[in-house]
């Protein structure tokens with residue numbers, strides 16, 4: 001997109017309420033855009049940067065509270081590991097249906113969808129409404145505004161073939177029962193596939209009871225519950241989101257992440273897991 005397109009495609013997000021779910025998504029988008037502008041980015045999400053250039057919002061105020069110079073790497077490391085595993089799966093199964101659950105304003109579909117496959121971005125209705133201001137659907141790309149816990153959205157999906165279920169920053173907001181039911185419903189519909197999801201440690205819900213009114217509902221020590229709840233899934237890989245800290249191009253930030261990575265409680269607070277069926 002050139003500069004003229006950016007100007008003519010402006011979207012007004014000034015109505016987004018501070019600290020709402022939509023605002024959280026705007027923060028994540030902003031951090032990914034910021035990271036794409038570092039000299040040697042880890043994620044390099046240039047679509048996020050184009051989106052931010054189009055959005056009218058008080059980003060100066062957001063910048064002051066987010067501390068992007070440090071926090072951009074948390075977001076970039078997590079998304080880059082997701083992208084790596086998503087890319088590996090789609091290299092093997094370009095025709096797969098991708099279910100990107102709790103997609104927020106993430107640009108993954110625009111960067112990674114393969115010709116011949118079908119991609120569904122799913123999030124709560126208000127978030128999808130915002131997303132629709134930025135991007136359009138196509139025959140192979142759809143957005144669904146629904147809670148993933150509502151069984152009806154699944155009826156809109158094709159059946160059979162391979163499926164890739166991607167859940168970045170989502171499953172911790174669901175109860176164990178909701179996670180189990182979601183997995184049963186999706187797996188019932190497909191022949192094979194993978195689930196890639198990050199899960200918080202048991203500290204997540206404990207701290208959330210104190211700091212965020214219990215928004216985080218589920219934490220796990222090792223992701224083993226997933227295979228107990230849905231035995232068709234087999235765990236194949238897992239990695240702390242900070243595992244790639246050596247790739248951080250700025251020395252002070254790299255040192256900070258190295259220190260966090262050295263402490264097991266911090267290193268394992270948010271881990272990405274990969275399951276196959």
Ligand SMILES: C[S@@+](CC[C@H](N)C(=O)[O-])C[C@H]1O[C@@H](n2cnc3c(N)ncnc32)[C@H](O)[C@@H]1O
Pocket residue numbers: 021024025028029101102103104105106122123124127146147148149167168169170173
């Ligand atoms: C931390 S954000 C992550 C967004 C996106 N995956 C990213 O990495 O930028 C969590 C997302 O999960 C979504 N979410 C939370 N509960 C949900 C539910 N029950 N159904 C669908 N989406 C949900 C929120 O609306 C939000 O967009």
